[in-house]
Amino acid sequence: MDVFALFAARVSNALQTLYPDLPADLLARIVVEPPRDAAHGDLSTNAAMIVAKPLGKNPREVATALVEQFKADADVTEVELAGPGFINFRLATPIWHQVLRSIATQGAEYGRSALGKGEAVNIEFVSANPTGPMHVGHTRGAVFGDTLASLMAFSGYDVTREYYINDAGSQIDTLARSTFLRYREALGEAIEIPSGFYPGEYLMPVGQALKDEFGDSLLTKAEPEVTAIVKGRVLAAMLDLIKKDLAQLGIHHDVFFSERTLHGEGGAIDATLKWLREEGMVYEGRLEPPKGKAPEEWEDREQTLFRATDYGDDIDRPLVKSDGTYTYFAADIAYHRNKFLRGFKHMINVLGADHSGYVKRLQAATKAVSLNAADMDVRICQLVRLLKNGEPFKMSKRSGDLVTLADVVEEVGADATRFMLMYRRNDASMDFDFALVKEQTKDNPVFYVQYAHARAYSIFKTAQRDLPALDVSHAALAAAEIERIVTPAELDLVRVLAAWPRTVAAAAVAHEPHRIAFYVHDLAAAFHSFWAKGKDDVSLRFVNSEDPKLTLARLALVDAVRQVIVNGLTILGVSAPEELS
RNA sequence: GGUCCCGUAGCUCAGCUGGAUAGAGCAGCAGCCUUCUAAGCUGUUGGUCGCAGGUUCGAGUCCUGCCGGGAUCGCCA
Structure with missing residues (x-):
């Protein structure tokens, strides 16, 4: 039972009795809420002020009529007109007893609603590059996305938790090369890790596993074959690592979607671009170089552009790189078309602060591929500064110089990590103090x-x-x-x-x-x-x-x-x- | 330079998508332990809601312009 919803309905009914021709969208703007000051009563509504103007009446006049309607309501002990046209209610004690009974009856279901009407929502979160363990920067988005998903599910949405695996770019080639070094290391070679490679020790077990499986045979095999093998093994291992990290926080995705599956001849990106061309959303053209940036680096060339500006973006976006391969964004358009074709009309993406510049084009892409039938909300999680007793905190056990998610959970526990990260708006940067979180x-x-x-x-x-x-x-x-x-x-x-x-x-x-x-x-x-x-x-x-x-x-x-x-x-x-x- | 986010008490932050006299915690001050767990509670001090305009019955909230902090800006993902 929701007393606020209950009285919102009663107020709406009373208004319709008094003024039968009120439009529904006007009634929808009426709010029944707890007054800021408890001395004003239990419930307060702005109904009279919302409705007064369209009716051509004075708010207090409307409120007075409404007050009369509620004098007969047995659940209301006091109803009065206040301020510019608020109506304040004080409720009879039995109402509160009903609340208690409904909590006892509904138990774990108390608060659940059908708000979402069973509509499908896709929540994409984490989507960390599969090149190593999760670090703290990912943790906030992970907790936020998972909690939002639970909240939406509790509110009657059909929620899918999704993870987009960025397993197609050149970083994966680098990852494979780094892993191959670890493989040689496992075979007894002294290795040196060049800059630009992934130096983390978490690749050592993967190298060891390759040795256990293949012996030294990979040293003599042809390059493309070796790369394919190493890539496959290391991607699986990294994903496994990430899943374990997430599991420590109780986070489990329903869908892991591989970017790689979109690529290739006749793949989803090809198909999507073809479709975009048919819809007239793609053209060949030139972009202005960004102002304030060194113009020497700018190579002016004609390229394949998506008409993102037609859907609210600031500039049209390139789809093909100068080397002929697709841009990350081209794959992402195909990916979001895929989401839409899977039946999602509501999409939420949880991104880190470093991706805030990506928001508009993502929303533009979603609108375009759904022909405006789908909505996309992008929630940006701001940075987390790790502190210990007020001092910046660095710790590097597993990977290079970044604090990992596993480090944090190990230090303070999953409960504290989750609660503290949620005890702040997502769009405000926050300090996370280890000392405070461990305090009782x-x-x-x-x-x-x-x-x-x-x-x-x-x-x-x-x-x-x-x-x-x-x-x-x-x-x-x-x-x-x-x-x-x-x-x-x-x-x-x-x-x-x-x-x-x-x-x-x-x-x-x-x-x-x-x-x-x-x-x-x-x-x-x-x-x-x-x-x-x-x-x-x-x-x-x-x-x-x-x-x-x-x-x-x-x-x-x-x-x-x-x-x-x-x-x-x-x-x-x-x-x-x-x-x- | 463009775009996005933030700016609220000394500090850390809420503010219910436009409502009434802007709230909470910490810090400060004053109290409460023979007591269902003092691992807690009560009272109190403290404000030009960054600045200036605008929209309307009404603005911390929406719009415009500035100031300050952060993120980002084709050929990374």
Whole structure:
């Protein structure tokens, strides 16, 4: 149950009763939300102000009429006109009891919605080059994409998590050559790694495996054959490495899409370019050199261009390099056409800050290949600065000089990594302080939230100690006398719980999963706060050995809090421990 | 030079896609441990929402122009 959605519908109905001819798009702009100041009541709506102008009426006049409509509503104890035309409602206590009951009934499903109407969404994230282990720069996008995917799935979308493997470029040739060096090293040769090669030690096991499989026979085989073998082996190994890294954070993609499969004669890129030409989206022309860049490097030549400017990009984009091969973008157009042909009308790409210049052409490509039938949202994750006690932090165990994802997870754990990365908007750069993340105080939001969850369990243990005869099974809690929940402190907590469904829905629509992390933190704060009230006022404690029925009702409240924290942490991919070590 | 992102309390950040007197945490100050976990809670100080215009009933939020920080700019992926 979502009280805000419930009253949005009632407000809409009341308006239509008063003014039957209101257009639907106008009604859609009406918001029922918690007022910023709790003193204004439980719910507030801007309905009168939205509707007044088209009706040619004064907002307060419309609001007054609406207020009259709600005087008969038994769920409303107070309704009043405020400010320029707001209508504030105070709800009757039974509404909050219904919220608690619906949480008990829906459990893990509380907050789930059909918002997405089962529509297919493709979320492409990570897509790190398969040339080595994942480093911290990838981690934020990985966590963001995975959490967004969970959020969208919870909100009724049919989500596909996808990884685009950039396995076609010259970097893969370099990777193969680097691997071949490691192979020779495994055979006992002293090697020197030239600059431009991948120096990381993670290629050593691949070289060793090649030796185990082929002995020294690769040294004498013809070059193309060897390259093909080494490439295949090292790509598989790198992908395996990346999958293991991701798995450490609980991330699993549904589809790994290989760029290589798009290339080749008669392949998807050829087909896509042919199609683009037929649609008149490609032409031969010249580009202006970018201003502010050294013009000496610029080779003015006629090239094959995609009409990206027709779809909102700043310049038309080249599809063929000077050596005759396709540009990365040409493959990407084909890839996104492939996504569209697979049935995706909603696409989300999660990219790092270094790709922000790529956003417009990606959106242009998506519009073009779908003939404007698909939408593309690109979420940019800004840089993460690693710190330890405020000092820049570098650590290089596995690869060259970059801190890897595995290093981070090893250091602070998957839960903390995920939560901290989500406890910030994706488009703001952030500092990630190892020392803080490992701290077990309320300064550490991960700990703070998990502690609230553990505290809920602790209360149940206390109840069983003080009232051994009390049945606290799920069935007993569902049958508890919720009507005993009446104090303002308790009802404040229920109000936070009631905001969960609209928080999820708003976060899903905005593609902003960080709101889930903030909500869960707010809920934990409200719970800790209520718990502490039991210290000043013994009558507010959850467990009251004189009154088992009241205890049971309050345990139902505790269980509702526990459940909603679990639901939030589940979306975030963070565990909810029953007790903290 | 073009494009995109950011600029909110001393610090780190929210601000629910235009709503009411701009919020939280830390730091500072003042309190709370014979207590369901003090691993926590309560109160309080602190603001020209970078600057200047504009749009309207109403702007931290939208538009324009500046200032400052970051990313990026055909033949990397």
